[in-house]
Each structure stands twice: as structure tokens, then as C-alpha cells.
Amino acid sequence: MSVRLRVNPILCDGHGLCAELFPERIALDDWGYPIIDHSPIGSKEESHARRAVDACPTLALALVPASAPRPSASAEGGE
Numbered sequence: 001m002s003v004r005l006r007v008n009p010i011l012c013d014g015h016g017l018c019a020e021l022f023p024e025r026i027a028l029d030d031w032g033y034p035i036i037d038h039s040p041i042g043s044k045e046e047s048h049a050r051r052a053v054d055a056c057p058t059l060a061l062a063l064v065p066a067s068a069p070r071p072s073a074s075a076e077g078g079e
């Protein structure tokens with residue numbers, strides 16, 4: 001099953017740990033909040049993605065099925 005990253009902007013504290021752990025798919029905006037690349041994550045990168053998800057102190061970051069509906073642009077960073 002293909003997966004992608006999703007961030008809950010309400011839970012996110014914007015400290016940027018996820019971007020340090022998975023810079024290939026997560027950048028930070030000027031305020032330190034994540035800008036997520038929502039394209040599907042391949043098997044080679046999945047372990048890096050899971051490490052970033054596991055390290056998120058507020059449980060704001062998740063891996064979801066790539067087919068999961070995407071929230072509106074204003075409700076999720078990076079779009």
C-alpha cells in the first residue's frame with residue numbers, strides 16, 4: 001500500500017523536528033511549520049518517513065494511505 005505524509009496543523013507546534021529527520025519531503029516555512037510534499041512515498045523512503053512520524057512530539061504528523069482524501073489547502077500545510 002502506498003502512503004503519504006499528513007500533518008495536523010492544530011496539533012503541530014512548529015519546532016521542525018520532522019524536517020530535520022526527513023528533509024527529502026518536509027521543508028519548513030518562515031515560522032518553522034512544516035511544508036509537506038504530499039506525493040506518495042516509495043518503499044525506500046518509508047523508513048525515514050516513519051522515523052519522522054514517530055519523533056513528532058505532538059503526534060501531528062502521520063502516514064496515511066496515498067489514496068486518503070486530502071484536506072483543503074488552508075487546513076494542511078504545504079499546498
Ligand code: SF4
Nearest residue numbers: 012013015016018056
Ligand atoms: S515534528 Fe510534529 S510538531 Fe514538530 S514541526 Fe513536525 S509535525 Fe509539527
